[in-house]
Amino acid sequence: MPILEHLWIILALPLAGAALNGLLGKNWSKTIVNSIGIGSVSLAFLSVLEAIREFSLLPAGQLSFFKNYFNWMSAGSFKVDFALQMDHLTIVMLLVVTFVSLLVHIYSTGYMAHEEGYYRFFAYLNLFVFFMLTLVLAANIVLMFVGWEGVGLCSYLLIGFWFLKQSAINAGKKAFLTTRIGDFGFTVGILLLFWTFSSVDFGTVFAKVANMPAESATQAGVLTWICLLLFAGAIGKSAQLPLYVWLPDAMEGPTPVSALIHAATMVTAGVYMVARMQALFSRAPIAMFVVAAVGAITAFYAATIGLVQTDIKKVLAYSTVSQLGYMFLGCGVGAYAAGIFHLMTHAFFKGLLFLAAGSVIHAMGGEQDMRNMGGLRKQIPVTYWTMFIATLAIAGIPGFAGFFSKDEILDAAGSGPNAHIALWLLGLAGAGLTSFYMFRLIFLTFFGRPRFDERKVHVHESPRSMTVPLMILALLSVVGGWFAAPHLLGKTDYFEAFLHPVFATYGVPAGIEQGTSLAGAAGEAGGISSSPAMELFHALTGPPVVLAIIGLLVAWWFYIRKPDAPKKLAERAHGLYKLLLDKYYVDEIYAALIIRPFLWISTNVLWHMVDERVIDGTVNGVARVAREVGGQAREIQSGNARSYATWVVIGAVGFTVLMLGVWGMVR
């Protein structure tokens, strides 16, 4: 079946699954719900594979496939079509989204087995896949926005899945509202985009932008504004400073949701958007710098909070915020391929970390506080080993997936064309912290003595439906990075070469073009390039690796060697510890500066004062005056003939005077 011609099928499958389970699933058995939920996503995955096969058969010159299905919005010169497109960037995203979704669906059959509203969960999950795929496949920015908002809705529904819990509902609402603040920017960005290019289609816009010169690095032009506004949306959706606050709270949702939506896919939508719009971003150096700076600062900032969190999911949440920062850092310095590469490897290892954390929580009977865990490695070996592999990957230990992608980003930040020493240092410091907090998590959870009552908690390994996805993701967390292995030898890496058609199509101005490969290319061109062996040696002993190992050792020292040390340090540096533990008080500051004033002004100024006193007061005042005047005037109609006669005379005189006056004026 020709899927490429009918890309909509990829969308229709999960949508149909969502509709079936959502509308009818209530009375169905788990088996039926499962087979619809998992079946629709597997079919979507297979369709993606088939579409890719057909895509590869396209004539060599054709770099993307575009198909318009129907007109969705049209008024005057403004037109939006339901049109889908596929290119190499889409392929990467499609594979990541459908494959990780599939694993999470399978995992959920085990994890959610005893939950109320099982069908509802799968309906939401399928709906999420539908919107995420819409976001990825959209051929214009408005349709992308549909997916963008849609995944936000599913995130809202899934975070608040346990709707009896106030904290869960609040977290869902917070997520939706915070991202909507970013979407305000995104919306205005679309408006400006259409105003500038008279089109919202990616193809048209990029073709037009290809003829535009890059904007200056000191003065913001229209492209810069478009990019900054769109990036505001990314800041919200991908949880960057200052709008990241919703993501840690989003951990209230079921753990598979955290893995899929709040680690692997939805939160990376912002990165995808920036990469998709790279034709614009690459011409807007100020916007690029902002992207890189926000990314780098967030990467470091979130990592510092991650150091002291005790909730296993919260650590991972801040870690996600931090890792997303790296992706933006990569895009911001022009290394889009590296950013997307990290997006992919992160989807594997962070998805795995969350699923494994879910398995730990499952084993512990719902416990999430690492202070009450410990020594679990023997009892849940599969979970332990897979999580350990993911940790090696995220920490950037050579050979594992995260090492390759993070290395490329830091490379570009340190020596690429848009490199900046501060960005590089922030990224580097973040890498060290990442290694520390991740190994802290491992040591606290799996090593040492059990810190829980073993008679009450019956630790047990999770069922096969949960462990198999863990193992698959663990495999990918290792080999997923090997596409980039040639990079270590100073050659072009396969992943970048694969995406090259996308990022090189629109004639990006010189200097920004090459990004990641530049380090290697410069080496080759200069002839200084040492042998592949030297390159490899440098890569393996570079600062990121050194810091990762230092992080590991410090974590080992603190949590295995001297378990008392953390407490002592926390006491000695109490202020700093408290500041980190309370997350820099950002939530409290927002509440005091934004939320409470907003409600106060709405209630006391707008409602009670303007509405009730000023406007209604005036209206009622006029009514009262009218009533009183009327009451007075009533006296005139006394029924007394003589008084009427008096009034007639007064009226006649008055009228004459008036007429004379008017006549005089007219003359």
Add this chain to the structure above:
Amino acid sequence: MPSHLLTVIALLPLLGVPALLLLRGDDHTWIRRIALVVSLAEFAISLFLLRGFDSVNPGYQFEEYYDWIARAGIHYHLGVDGISLFLVLLTTFLTPLAILCSWQAIHENVKGFFIALLVIETAMIGVFVSLDLLLFFFFWELTLIPMYFLIGIWGHGRRIYAAVKFILYTMFGSILMLVAILWLYNLAGTFDLPDIQAKLQTGMILLPARTELLLFGAFFLAFAIKVPLFPLHTWLPDAHTEAPTAGSVILAGVMLKLGTYGMLRFCLPLFPDAAHRMAPLIGVLAIIGIVYGAMVATVQTDLKRLVAYTSVSHLGFVVLGIFAFSTISIQGAIFQMLSHGISTGALFLGVGMLYDRRHTFEIKEYGGLVNPMPVLMSFFLFIALSSLALPPLNGFIGEFLILIGTFQNHHAWAAWAASGAVLSAIYLLWAYQRVGFGEVTVEKNRNLPDASGRERLILATMAVAIIFMGVASPLFTRRMQSSTDSLLQQMDRVQNASRRTATPELAGKQVGIELRQHQNASAKKISLRRVQP
């Protein structure tokens, strides 16, 4: 062949009135049934409009033209174009739902209630299809009386206060409008709208700037009160809160649009200079309305009042779109009128269903309703999402078109208005959370019955409309296109006509070549009459 379709549509609901009068007052079942059947037949017949409507033709269609009081230049003149077509359909679509939702809620004087609903339907359709100023005014006033009774007799709590406030506010505007209509008649010698339009376009009537501004102001004020535009909105929360559900549905669903429709039909094409001059002020008021309505809605403790304030916010978008004078934003505004009619109508229906169960609108009396009523509350959430403009639902289309169109002419307006999307998410999700989520907080709510078959039918109809409008929006906008284009062209033509002649201030004194040219021009076109190509 002259078509009488519009007359049929406009007057059919009135046919139900004698039928209802013949029934015994306590025969509630048959009163309801007949009212429903009449309104359904009405809807079915109104669909024929779609079939015969020519979307390329920018002018009035299905025209009917008879002398009424010939000597005074009053005609029975009906017609629809791309602007009014869907408003008629919106009316005929919502009325059966309003009747259906009152099925069990109304116990007293049932007959009077349904008669009032049917009379309102006729009056509203009359407003949308009248092309004669006096006929328009007649129907305009006719909408007030039954609504006054609906609120005053079948309303809640402070219903008398609300009804009187409603009628005084609107009458104030109506009187100004009547004066303006008579003045215009004095100038044009006719009440016929297309006639007046033609005369203005050809320069046969010239309005001095001050006159134009005053006329515009009188019309605009009447419409702005109806919309309601900030700061003329305070009648709305009271009227909504006290009105019975059907009254609120009709009020929010259709009646508010009489105001925005009037702006499109009269203020823009007849007084384009004044409209352009006042646009900066109106645009700012509209934006204030968007933000203000949303902020005040956020902190309401009464659910129905909350929904009422959201109308202030959403209608602000419509006014903004109209006064941005771009073909995109005006189509967006018309679309937003329809989609607000559906979404807010549905919100009121939902709130009404809660009221039927618990007889209160206080938010704190609810909480955790998802537990006893999952179906009703799922619909509720869906409707809320449509109201907060989540793509690809209906609310998004209208809002987005307005923003895109407004941005073409006014960057800052559109940017400010876009913040409305954030605010609408705040008030709706927060309200929904307090009503729906969490544990059941009030013991009485624990065993509330979920949506009945009748309620499911109503809500499902609304949900289908919400999705349909969101996914298939070109089916609507395609039919608006040429009429909105022609509206903007008319504005240009009228402006050009007045500029050709003279600067408006000097119009009285100037007796130069320009005036003679104008006389020649108008002499040639003296035979031009209402029906446009």
